[in-house]
Amino acid sequence: MSVRTLPSFDPRDPLGLDDLLTDEDLAVRDTVRRWATDRVLPHIADWYERGELPDIRELARELGSLGALGMQLTGYGCAGASAVQYGLACLELEAADSGIRSLVSVQGSLAMYAIHRFGSEEQKRQWLPGMAAGEIIGCFGLTEPDHGSDPAGMRTHAKRDGDDWVLTGRKMWITNGSVAGVAVVWAQTDDGIRGFVVPTDRPGFSAPEIRHKWSLRASVTSELVLDEVRLPADAVLPEVTGLRGPLSCLSHARYGIVWGSMGAARASFESALDYARTREQFGKPIGGFQLTQAKLADMAVELHKGILLAHHLGRRMDAGKLRPEQVSFGKLNNVREAIEICRTARTILGANGISLEYPVMRHATNLESVLTYEGTVEMHQLVLGKALTGLDAFR
Structure with a gap:
């Protein structure tokens, strides 16, 4: 009877959890880990101490080239990765810094996901490929100065004016806000809460950056100010109403x-x-x-x-x-x-x-x-x- 040799004990993987991962899972994890080690770790302490993320646009493009932006989505330039692979990427990014993982989460799991799941085909084609490549940064406007845990009480509203929508209100603690090219903003309407795809170069839109943070310092955090932002009828996400x-x-x-x-x-x-x-x-x-x-x-x-x-x-x-x-x-x-x-x-x-x-x-x-x-x-x-x-x- 042969005696089976047990694998050695790994202090960094004491349960042998890598055995649960496929070769493709490991390849995704290791690719993101190498990028974070080479690109983020040498600089992150300085970025954190300075309270800024100076290379955010370049970082977004690099993350796009890795397939990390909207990686769990399919089509429109997205990687179509599994949920486990996306999770492994999040783990490796946050092992570098929560601010880097937040950049990716807000881009892919909030802004891109909203457009991918609830947007029109035209909206998907217009925005998702550029967002997946990191050429367009997105943000997600839900939380308000007076409404966080109770989003149903939001005061931001959108009113019809002919064929247009006019959007007014404020959103708070918005990751990527002041560098975003597009914002997914949720607002009260006469028909209930609706989502709007808002190009950030629209008149009346501004995103002052929030300073003096003692957490998530290597991350762009902003307020969104919407002062009668006029949008065309097709700016609304057509496939969902309500919370x-x-x-x-x-x-x-x-x-x-x-x-x-x-x-x-x-x-x-x-x-x-x-x-x-x-x-x-x-x-x-x-x-x-x-x-x-x-x-x-x-x-x-x-x-x-x-x-x-x-x-x-x-x-x-x-x-x-x-x-x-x-x-x-x-x-x-x-x-x-x-x-x-x-x-x-x-x-x-x-x-x-x-x-x-x-x-x-x-x-x-x-x-x-x-x-x-x-x-x-x-x-x-x-x-x-x-x-x-x-x-x-x-x-």
Whole structure:
């Protein structure tokens, strides 16, 4: 009887989760990882410290050439990748920085997805190929200064004026806003909430950038101001009315966060693991002390459980079985655990944990935004609570 030799234990993949991935999955992951390592990591600390993303247009074109923009969509220049492959890309991008993953998520899972799913054929042909190539940057206007978790109360409105629409209102915390060539904006109409494809060079449209952020600093965040922006009749997304439109887009984007948050957690965990092996106190590496090993073990368990959860949800999405409540399950768990991993990693690095020479504090502060955007903790708890009990506690 032959004795089977077990594979060696990999501290960076302790559960052997790579076995779940196809060769094509691995190729997508490794391509995005190489790009992020070469193009983002050498500069990200400086960009973050300066509070800007100076190469955003060039980065968008490079991401387009990789097929990372709208990669889960089909046709119109999009890659038609699987949900798992898109998730792996999100993980690798956020392992570099949440701002880079946000650029890709807003472009592909919000702006492009809205046009792809709810737009006319003319709208798709006009916008999607340029957006997939990164030649046109898009943004998604839903959140308002006074309406975040309750988008049904939005004040932005669109009125008919002959054959035209006239759009007035404000949107807040809009990623890519001031560099976008097109904005998908949701507004109240006499027929209910509708989506509009708004070229940003229209008179009355402006997007002042939001400054003084302590999170997502390497990301363009803006306010959208719509001052009687006149649009033709065919600017409206024809295939949806009501909150079903924007909420389905958000669910698609939240799926990317389930994966992406684990990228930030992985980067912080690996930084702490490497540090624990080399930092010496009391005559030996701190990784040799029981309390440090307990921290590393707990971090590894939550990190790889989160990746396994993301993979499971991805396979369900690919099979057409993923429910919005399950996406809420993933975002609630994975972002919450990612923040805890970053905080624990910071304690292992000690004072060095607050330095931009290491990625940990940058990821921790970024995740404070990820925790509340596209659905706060409380909203996802209530989504799950309603699904579990059948009782609506939102109001």
